[in-house]
Amino acid sequence: MFARNRSGSDRVLSDMKAKQKRYEALVHAFHADIYRYAYWLVKDKAIAEDIVQETFLRAWRSLDALKDENAAKPWLITILRRENARRFERKQLETVDIDDVSLHDDTQVAEGDVQDRDLHRLLGQLSVEYREPLVLQLIMGFSGEEIAQQLNLNKNTVMTRLFRARNQLKEALSQQNEIRGRHNG
Template sequence: MFDSLRKKNSEPTVLSDMLSKQRRYDSLVRALHTDIYRYAYWLCGEKQVAEDITQETFLRAWRALDSLKDDKAAKAWLITILRRENARRFERKQFDYSDVEQEHLEDVFSSTNEDQTEQYWLRKQIAKLDVEYREPLLLQLIGGFSGDEIANMLELNRNTVMTRLFRARNQLKEALETTEAKGAVHG
């Protein structure tokens, strides 16, 4: 008799726990999907791949949702999942691009609109940065993370992250100055 009573009492708890998890997950997706997709797109530069990585990130997040103890850390948690998923993509495939193919891939983003041209130029310059500089810069610019948060995500010392951010910005500044100097000569 007590077993059947206990069983009836536990069923609503399981159902309410599942509903609670679903609500929490839905809130997470609504709040952060755009940011996660934007970061994925910056990492890979291809809409379809970014969508796939984003979807896989949220699927993995659903499976591990109980491990997220602090909802304030959800964005950093999802970015970490996304970075790992993006790395898995390279483990699964061996790429063999020629220089011509790379130029063609980059030209897909070109546009005649001045704002889009500037965005294209900036995106191209960021893509030229070494990964060790590009990744912290994107986490700061796109993700809005602090140096401490980036250090935790990348498992680096905060000073190392700050140095890499400084060097990334300097490299972009030098590229801009070089472009402006060429423009002045050709202009």
């Protein structure tokens, strides 16, 4: 009986509630991975959090555009990458002294045991074009094709970058161990 008497504004309200619920589900499911992705993109915890907030705000505004729940992850990543690009545009407009920006790098002061710390630092030192596909593969669980699609590259390029990323890490790690060995020995 109540259902039959439901007025237009009730329906609007319940639509809003449904959208709200959907948004909250999206936040719970993806905020952690999206935050980590942002962190490895910008290497700064505070900026990463800012970008994630912007990302989800935009996601909320265009939530109706997300038709397929399976596409949520790439959709959010696309928004996040755009937000990050926007940040650089702003920075350029402000014409700040280059010495003042990007000095802070949370990856270089990571905590944990020695090996994790080393690895964390080395990951931070990788150039972003190598680090980004690696993060997509390891955090997001993307396949080569999915990474290629996300980054708008061809698959061979992606596989080469993944190879180089691990290759560089491996070399840097063994160099580090050598230095350490020499110091200890």
